[in-house]
Amino acid sequence: MEQMKSLNDLERVKIEHDRKLFSATHEEILEGKTTDVYFLRTMDILNHLGLGDTPVTAEIFAREEGVFAGITEALGILRNKNVEVWALKEGDTFNPKDTLVRIKGPYSEFGVYETVILGMLASSCAWATAARKAKEACKGKPLLCFGARHVHPAVAPVMERAALVGGADNASCILGAKLFGKEPTGTVPHAAFLIAGDTLTVAKAYDEISKPDENRTILIDTFKDEAEEAIRVAELLGDRLYGIRVDTPSERGGVTPELIKEIRARLDQKGYKNVKIIVSGGLYPEKIAELADAGVDAFGVGSFISDAKPIDMTMDLKEVDGKPIAKRGRIPGIIENPKLVKMI
Template structure:
């Protein structure tokens, strides 16, 4: 991905507050022993998936590695990776980056897990747009990161303002149930939305708050006429959840009332298997908005190892000494 804003590196990362204590102790011991070897250090994926967080790591290492006597090789952000594939290689004096292993692995694991989960949803959707609503399911300090990662994974849009800033896209969203509940009626909320929102904001109305979904959809369609762009359904599990049959019923009843040009969007706690049911049924879904599945992430882990010291191959037991051949790595600097 290239259309993302350069992210500010948190000072707590630079000074090592986010690093595990044994990395601090290691550097202290080596400094007192007068040891600072030139090493080759590789991070590889344990599982397959979509790699994300590369750009943040490049920015970090560009700040902490010396201007000379350094090399950084990496895969492109958003690349699909296979099991045991090298995603990043550093060649530099160990003391210049050894403190940051926690941050390197944590960034890759979190961002790649979110990106991979988003990618799973996008593949299941078979061309139907998927929007990330994952920011509502994570700590606010990482809301931008989860949305950025979901976008790298293939989501067409994200819902948070900070996610929109990081991806340089317009945040996507309709209206919450709280607006409808406070307004007291779905049609009233829809008309207020139409009156007060900028003209470039799509008129997509949430229609499952008070009444039968099809009934509310028809009422909104008749009230808003040609200004209605679409409806969003988020039927709770207590009411049976969102199903392909429900979407088909709403679509047919809208057509019977000659309400045309109204897209149907579904949202909620869905996974790729749920999405695939709508696709296989050929339901009239114009888009999916996914939260928890993306926020939970898909399993993809990484490991980091020194593979050479002063040009000599070395490795811990169980690993193969020396740099691993990888033709997909690009020289960054």
């Protein structure tokens, strides 16, 4: 594996005609093949001038507030380079124009990776920020990230890991959860119920194949009235039932506070006060807060997190050969941030 350093290196970038997936491999990212081509031209110009190894200090800032994530992955790019790196810790909050990352070293060591590093931070910070907003709306109740189906599978684990950084309690994407040291969580999709033909058939099988200490949460909105199905499942599984999941589609009005209140009341009246209510499907902070007040015990949130708009990141050179410098409109020299921690 060799890092791209010049426009001449473009000649060795070959695409196999039978390539099955278009996403970049780890090796392609580390080689610099996902950078903007103008950084290779920049290196050609600087090397022609004898300036490629000029010592510089670069800083990265964002144009809006958010929750910091993605630095662990970015350090995977920089760790074996002749650079020093300071950054916020993952999970830290930041304000517009705060210095988030400072990189110091020869420009040739990291300049080609500007595109890559900014992209990693822009997306991960956005997902972490959305997860934090959703978690705050949960009012102390668990938040599960169910967003993998809304993004390209190559970045699904990155997204769900970022959601965990932002405050989600767990994630359904296997790799995303495990990257954060968690065991993935999830129940059963509607497909199982549609194939089996009845909610109780699936609930019984779910119970039979599960380990004794495993939580049994059953989806209840496939065939019948949600409150009716909740009671049927509770009567079938008794104390072994941990919770019911409600994912009523928008075509039937979605999950509403009134529906949750009815389900909760009917379960309580039948003596099933310990059965948890988990909801999912098109949730966003305002709706989460309403449902939390109505009695929901946990939330599965997907598109609100996965659809978060990347946070615009900028990398500026702040020192060149030890001297403060900046483009017009920016202040020359490094901008201090007491939250920065030495990473490399």
